[in-house]
Amino acid sequence: xxxxxxxxxxxxxxxxxxxxxxxxxxxPFDTVPAALTATRRGETEAACVPVENSVxxxxxxxxxxxxxxxxxxxxxxxxxxxxxxxxxxxGGGPVRTVASHxxxxxxVRHWLAEHLPDAEVVATTSTSAAARAVLNGDFDAAVSAxxxxxxxxxxxxxxxxxxxxxxxxxxxxxxxxxPLPEPTGHDxxxxxxxxxxxxxxxxDLLAELALRGINLTRIESRPTKDRLGEYRFxxxxxxxxxxxxxxxxxxxxxxxxxxxxxxxxxPKAEPGGVPAGNDAFxxxxxxxxxxxxxxxx
Amino acid sequence: xxxxxxxxxxxxxxxxxxxxxxxxxxxPFDTVPAALTATRRGETEAACVPVENSVxxxxxxxxxxxxxxxxxxxxxxxxxxxxxxxxxxxGGGPVRTVASHxxxxxxVRHWLAEHLPDAEVVATTSTSAAARAVLNGDFDAAVSAxxxxxxxxxxxxxxxxxxxxxxxxxxxxxxxxxPLPEPTGHDxxxxxxxxxxxxxxxxDLLAELALRGINLTRIESRPTKDRLGEYRFxxxxxxxxxxxxxxxxxxxxxxxxxxxxxxxxxPKAEPGGVPAGNDAFxxxxxxxxxxxxxxxx
Numbered sequence: 001x002x003x004x005x006x007x008x009x010x011x012x013x014x015x016x017x018x019x020x021x022x023x024x025x026x027x028p029f030d031t032v033p034a035a036l037t038a039t040r041r042g043e044t045e046a047a048c049v050p051v052e053n054s055v056x057x058x059x060x061x062x063x064x065x066x067x068x069x070x071x072x073x074x075x076x077x078x079x080x081x082x083x084x085x086x087x088x089x090x091g092g093g094p095v096r097t098v099a100s101h102x103x104x105x106x107x108v109r110h111w112l113a114e115h116l117p118d119a120e121v122v123a124t125t126s127t128s129a130a131a132r133a134v135l136n137g138d139f140d141a142a143v144s145a146x147x148x149x150x151x152x153x154x155x156x157x158x159x160x161x162x163x164x165x166x167x168x169x170x171x172x173x174x175x176x177x178x179p180l181p182e183p184t185g186h187d188x189x190x191x192x193x194x195x196x197x198x199x200x201x202x203x204d205l206l207a208e209l210a211l212r213g214i215n216l217t218r219i220e221s222r223p224t225k226d227r228l229g230e231y232r233f234x235x236x237x238x239x240x241x242x243x244x245x246x247x248x249x250x251x252x253x254x255x256x257x258x259x260x261x262x263x264x265x266x267p268k269a270e271p272g273g274v275p276a277g278n279d280a281f282x283x284x285x286x287x288x289x290x291x292x293x294x295x296x297x
Numbered sequence: 298x299x300x301x302x303x304x305x306x307x308x309x310x311x312x313x314x315x316x317x318x319x320x321x322x323x324x325p326f327d328t329v330p331a332a333l334t335a336t337r338r339g340e341t342e343a344a345c346v347p348v349e350n351s352v353x354x355x356x357x358x359x360x361x362x363x364x365x366x367x368x369x370x371x372x373x374x375x376x377x378x379x380x381x382x383x384x385x386x387x388g389g390g391p392v393r394t395v396a397s398h399x400x401x402x403x404x405v406r407h408w409l410a411e412h413l414p415d416a417e418v419v420a421t422t423s424t425s426a427a428a429r430a431v432l433n434g435d436f437d438a439a440v441s442a443x444x445x446x447x448x449x450x451x452x453x454x455x456x457x458x459x460x461x462x463x464x465x466x467x468x469x470x471x472x473x474x475x476p477l478p479e480p481t482g483h484d485x486x487x488x489x490x491x492x493x494x495x496x497x498x499x500x501d502l503l504a505e506l507a508l509r510g511i512n513l514t515r516i517e518s519r520p521t522k523d524r525l526g527e528y529r530f531x532x533x534x535x536x537x538x539x540x541x542x543x544x545x546x547x548x549x550x551x552x553x554x555x556x557x558x559x560x561x562x563x564p565k566a567e568p569g570g571v572p573a574g575n576d577a578f579x580x581x582x583x584x585x586x587x588x589x590x591x592x593x594x
Contacts, residue, residue, distance in 0.1 A: 031403075053357065057400050060350065102398060102422045103354050106328075123422040125399045200507030202516070203500065210497030219499065219518045219530075233516075 001025045002173075003035040003044040005062075009128030009148035011055055015078040015171035016048035017147065032058050033065040039174060040070045047072070052170035052218070055082060055145075056101050056126050063222065063234055066174075066263060067192050074172040074190060074264030075181050082167035084108055086115075087131050087154035088141045095119050095157075099130035100143035108143050110163040116141070172264070180241060180265050187240035188217060190263035193233045193253055201256075202233060208252030209237055212245045213277050230258065240265040244281035298322045299470075300332040300341040302359075306425030306445035308352055312375040312468035313345035314444065329355050330362040336471060337367045344369070349467035349515070352379060352442075353398050353423055360519065360531055363471075363560060364489050371469040371487060371561030372478050379464035381405055383412075384428050384451035385438045392416050392454075396427035397440035405440050407460040413438070469561070477538060477562050484537035485514060487560035490530045490550055498553075499530060505549030506534060509542045510574050527555065537562040541578035 004016035006028025016026050024045070029035035032049045039047040049062045066072065084104060088095060098112060099122040105112075112121065122139055124130040130142035131152045141157060142148070149156060172190075181187075195201040202221075209216055218236040235253075239246040241262065254260050290296035301313035303325025313323050321342070326332035329346045336344040346359045363369065381401060385392060395409060396419040402409075409418065419436055421427040427439035428449045438454060439445070446453060469487075478484075492498040499518075506513055515533040532550075536543040538559065551557050587593035 031406075057354070057403065061403075101420070105422065106354065106358075109328075121422070123398070123420040123426070125402065125418070125420040129420070197512075199510050199512050200503075202513055203503035203507035206497075206500035206503055210500035213496050215494075215496050216499055216518075219516055221513075221516045 001027050001044040003027050003029050003038045003047040005029060005032045005035050005049050005058060007126055007128045009131055009145060009151045010126055011080055011082070011145040011147075011169055012048060012050055012171060013128075014145050014147040015050075015080055016173075018078050019046070019048055019076055019173045032062045036065050036072060036174065037069070039072060039176065042176070046075070046173050046175045048078075048171055048173050050169060051172050053082075053167065054169050055103050055107070057103065060222075063192070063220075067232065067261060071177055071261060072174040073177050073180075073262060074266050075175050076173040076266050077188065077269040078171045078173075079168050079269040080171070082107060082162055082164075082169055083146070083159070084127070084143045084161045085146045085149065085156055086141055086158040086161055087134060087144055087148060087152070088157050089134060089137070090153070090155045092140060092155075095140040097122055097139040098141040098143065099124045099133055099139040101125065101127050101130070104130075104143050107163055107167065108161050111158075111161050112143075115158070170269075172266070174264070181267065183240035183242050183265070184267045186268050186271070187238075187265055188236055188268045189239055189241055189246055189250075189265040190234070190236050191250070191253065192261050192263060193235060193257040194230050194259040195233065195257055197231050201231070204256050205233065205235075205253055208249050208256065212249045212252075212281075214239055214245060214249050244278050244285065248281060298324050298341040299343050299345060300324050300326050300335045301345040302326060302329045302332050302347060302355060304423055304425045306428055306442060306448045307423055308377055308379070308442045308444075308466055309345060309347055309468060310425075311442055311444040312347075312377055313470075315375050316343070316345055316373055316470045329359045333362050333369060333471065334366070336369060336473065339473070343372070343470050343472045345375075345468055345470050347466060348469050350379075350464065351466050352400050352404070354400065357519075360489070360517075364529065364558060368474055368558060369471040370474050370477075370559060371563050372472050373470040373563050374485065374566040375468045375470075376465050376566040377468070379404060379459055379461075379466055380443070380456070381424070381440045381458045382443045382446065382453055383438055383455040383458055384431060384441055384445060384449070385454050386431060386434070387450070387452045389437060389452075392437040394419055394436040395438040395440060396421045396430055396436040398422065398424050398427070401427075401440050404460055404464065405458050408455075408458050409440075412455070467566075469563070471561070478564065480537035480539050480562070481564045483565050483568070484535075484562055485533055485565045486536055486538055486543055486547075486562040487531070487533050488547070488550065489558050489560060490532060490554040491527050491556040492530065492554055494528050498528070501553050502530065502532075502550055505546050505553065509546045509549075509578075511536055511542060511546050541575050541582065545578060
């Protein structure tokens with residue numbers, strides 16, 4: 001079973017479908033923490049949750065839920081373009097009302113102004129709740145994730161609807177800690193670090209990456225809720241923990257942090273290889289081993 | 298006139314009221330970019346917009362809108378606790394439906410489960426739209442910002458409602474560039490930097506701060522939409538641009554960045570002074586001036 005942040009028919013389900021094996025049952029959960037807890041308890045094998053620019057929110061909830069409780073590690077990543085489908089009842093009349101999550105409505109304002117200028121806009125708790133409400137006859141059209149039509153027998157009025165063409169939303173698949181996915185040469189590693197709230201704390205952490213030629217792909221700070229005077233940093237970097245230089249850098253972060261949690265090494269969803277650059281680390285480690293053994297100088 | 302991200306009766310209006318002079322008219326705008334554009338054009342004197350952890354979204358929109366178009370600078374900050382009021386019609390019957398923005402509903406789940414376990418939960422496009430709908434008789438109760446009762450003659454069923462006690466949301470007041478607010482000794486400076494997507498780019502930026510003993514209070518990365526291979530960093534730091542060390546650090550950032558935009562120096566909304574530490578910069582600058590003049594060594 002694969003848990004995901006529900007309800008059915010949202011972008012998160014769409015990402016979860018991409019992760020699931022054909023036999024794997026997909027189970028929606030009401031909240032991100034609930035999906036992660038089910039996986040921690042072994043009730044589901046994995047959990048798919050949004051981690052960046054989610055249409056329906058919940059990203060801060062994801063980050064907090066990953067930092068608290070038993071550790072989980074990401075094993076796969078998905079990046080979906082934020083493009084909506086507009087759905088209506090087959091053979092319905094004119095569209096007088098159009099429903100969706102407020103964030104989705106905000107992302108299709110221009111489209112609605114052009115194509116359904118007279119329709120009243122109505123909020124729902126999710127993009128999928130809008131599709132269900134259209135099916136129930138509450139509203140005439142829904143702005144939904146493309147996957148919604150799998151669940152609701154609605155007619156697709158339009159696809160690929162988005163005012164901003166390049167908006168994307170990112171998901172990770174989490175499991176309980178175990179063997180890491182094999183390195184592929186285009187991997188990403190995620191960690192969350194807690195550092196003292198002192199001048200230069202983050203500069204020290206990032207120097208550990210820069211010194212080893214490791215590219216940072218995302219950083220976000222968040223004050224810790226429970227302990228004052230501490231900062232938490234979510235860091236994504238290029239490379240896999242199995243690589244010598246990434247292992248060295250993680251050890252460097254560990255030395256500088258009051259607390260560090262590994263959130264996984266997994267193949268990047270989008271193209272973009274990571275320059276190898278491990279040879280120098282391997283030969284340097286060999287040299288140190290040699291001088292320690294009296295085999296060189 | 299003071300523009301704010303509307304509608305009326307939301308947390309953003311509450312922040313805007315804190316900023317406004319008694320004579321100043323408050324004008325809600327449909328979107329964050331529209332509020333900022335009105336200020337850029339001089340149609341309003343200032344714009345109040347959410348910049349962090351907003352209940353009703355729009356924070357990525359704020360950041361993008363600040364980076365594009367004519368520059369605006371922040372002159373004041375407000376931090377509001379995320380505590381809702383639950384509103385109903387005076388003398389209404391039992392509460393069978395309760396409405397709000399999905400993000401607000403997500404933040405009062407436990408309260409609703411305890412106090413209104415049988416009520417149906419309904420989404421609206423904003424916390425304030427929920428209050429208006431209750432007034433219209435569409436729903437029985439609304440989960441709203443406390444300021445909503447100023448606009449809608451509703452009865453307050455509960456105040457200070459929040460599952461998470463320490464959630465906060467942050468707003469800034471932007472004006473067209475002009476004289477900076479006077480330094481107060483507890484100021485914050487915001488900048489957005491665009492740096493090449495190369496290893497160590499951010500480490501170099503942060504070293505400019507750390508070297509000068511300047512504390513970073515927030516950092517967030519965002520890929521630039523228009524130019525590939527570049528990263529954008531939103532950085533908040535302790536201190537005022539008028540201080541020697543902050544000026545030096547900003548000059549350092551300017552040298553390292555492909556593009557940098559000053560987003561303002563303004564008093565921090567929450568207590569927490571910034572250690573002075575400018576004396577060493579003043580005496581060092583004096584020493585350099587002296588040796589240049591042949592007055593010392």
